[in-house]
Amino acid sequence: MALLNVSKIGYVGFETPDVDRMVEHYTKVLDFVLVERNADQAFLTTNFEHHAVVIERAAAARARSYVGYELREDLDYAGEQLRGAGYAVDRRHDLAPSTPDVVVVREPGSEVPIHLYDGQSGSGVAGYTPLRPTKLGHVAAFTPDLVRLQGFYQDLLGFRWSDTVGDFFVFLRCNADHHAANFLASTKRAGMHHVAFEARDLNHLQTQLDHLAAHGVRLNWGPGRHGPGHNIFTYHLDPDGNTVELFTQLDVMSTEDNGYFEPRPWHEDFPQVPKTWEADLATINSWGPVEPAQLDH
Numbered sequence: 001m002a003l004l005n006v007s008k009i010g011y012v013g014f015e016t017p018d019v020d021r022m023v024e025h026y027t028k029v030l031d032f033v034l035v036e037r038n039a040d041q042a043f044l045t046t047n048f049e050h051h052a053v054v055i056e057r058a059a060a061a062r063a064r065s066y067v068g069y070e071l072r073e074d075l076d077y078a079g080e081q082l083r084g085a086g087y088a089v090d091r092r093h094d095l096a097p098s099t100p101d102v103v104v105v106r107e108p109g110s111e112v113p114i115h116l117y118d119g120q121s122g123s124g125v126a127g128y129t130p131l132r133p134t135k136l137g138h139v140a141a142f143t144p145d146l147v148r149l150q151g152f153y154q155d156l157l158g159f160r161w162s163d164t165v166g167d168f169f170v171f172l173r174c175n176a177d178h179h180a181a182n183f184l185a186s187t188k189r190a191g192m193h194h195v196a197f198e199a200r201d202l203n204h205l206q207t208q209l210d211h212l213a214a215h216g217v218r219l220n221w222g223p224g225r226h227g228p229g230h231n232i233f234t235y236h237l238d239p240d241g242n243t244v245e246l247f248t249q250l251d252v253m254s255t256e257d258n259g260y261f262e263p264r265p266w267h268e269d270f271p272q273v274p275k276t277w278e279a280d281l282a283t284i285n286s287w288g289p290v291e292p293a294q295l296d297h
Contacts, residue, residue, distance in 0.1 A: 035125075041056050065113075066114070066115055069114065092115075131211055133208075135197070135198050139181060142189045146185035159180070165227075166277070196244075196245035197245070201248055220291060259273055
């Protein structure tokens, strides 16, 4: 049984030497709302919560500088459990205006700070525009030790296994969504693989892609459909070269007791249950082309 229970992914941090350029992209091209800003930080959101993305000034660009997850448990209890499991824990009250109390634990292997909090204050944003993503969906990263990292997320933070590709790419969920975190084993690459934001449906995704094109942003992969999760995806690069996925139609497991994802006509299996997929081209994109970089891990 897991020590804790994460309920959702909340936010991701980016470091950049040019905060203005990154803020312009996420607000003008992706229609995020700038909720708050100071000399070195910008807090942006897509919905009613204070922020989904934090952009911070730094000497060099770095994606996934930290990740925030909302917890179901009391933070005192969370800190005790993590310390009891042998992890160093910091209790921070100065990380963001919307999360005045945060437990920080470092992810094994990467040492990326994981922020655990019990809720964010509101952003003041009501409703959605035709363009803006509904939420931060997931963050994917490389790891030199996939087994250890998967154990950290499942045994300590309460994530559940959704799928694996071969023996090197794992998808983990913390609520009904197929994955909130996914990790790719690699001894050659480190850091973030991509960050993903959800579109409501195909019409919404088309509107987003037309808006990207109008701002001179070209896709580097997609549209396509992944096997694990079955989401329709597109990938583009933000100004710092970070890979950003816009997706829709991600698999959901509404009832954990059933053990299968809600049926969809494009599924390969009936019922569609968590499984290990063959590491082939159809798994990566059932519609066809695969970007060469996606095969490099």
